[in-house]
Amino acid sequence: MLLAIVLIVLTNVFFRYFLHIGLGWTEEAARFLLIAMTFVAAAVAVKEWGHFQLLIASKWIPERQHRFVQLFAVLVVLAMSAILVRYGIAITRVSWFQTSPTMEWSMGYLYSIVPVSGALMFVFALEHFFDVLRGGSLPRQGTAHDPHAPAASQNEQGSDQWL
Incomplete structure (x- = not known):
């Protein structure tokens, strides 16, 4: 999506400054792609548990309570994801018959990314919830795509990941 945004904007610059x-449509298309990219990236961040984390605060909480904090963090993400789905569907319904000013697309297409990404976030968070319930831990930030990253020991996992 980022590559498409860059190409669209560069095309607009070329046409505007060299061909006058x-x-x-390029500004609107780039904006729509940026919005879609943001919501897709948010869903990926939930899958990899890559959102902002307060790792320094984990040092203040006893290690035996880290699991409860992780469960709480996942429950917050589940609640926020459910809100995205519920209100995303509502805004998509309202905006379905509105059209974008330049491209004249249904704005419902744009807003439909909200409940779709919310549903994906919910599924990914639910997977994390059951992993933590079974005694596992949330993924460590930054190691999701690194096959050479050393596996964290149970003590490291318990002290470095939550929220």
Whole structure:
């Protein structure tokens, strides 16, 4: 999506400054792609548990309570994901018959990314919830795509990951 945004914006710059032709649809398309990219990235961040974490605060909480803190963090993400789904569906319904000013697309297409990404976040968070319930731990930030990253010991996992 980022590559498409760059190409669209560069195309607009070329047409506007070299050919003196303004392409109005490019700004709207780039904006829609940026919004979609943001919600897709948020879902990926939940899958990899890569959102902001307060690791320094874990030092203040006894290690035996880290599991409860992790469960609480996942429950917060589940609640926020459910809110995205519920209100995303509502805004998609309301905006379905509105059209974008330049491209004249249904705004419902744009807003439909909200409940879709919310549903994905919910599924990923539910997977994390059951992993923690079974005695596992949340993924460590930064090691999701690194096959050479050393596996964390149980003590490291318990002290470094939550919220």
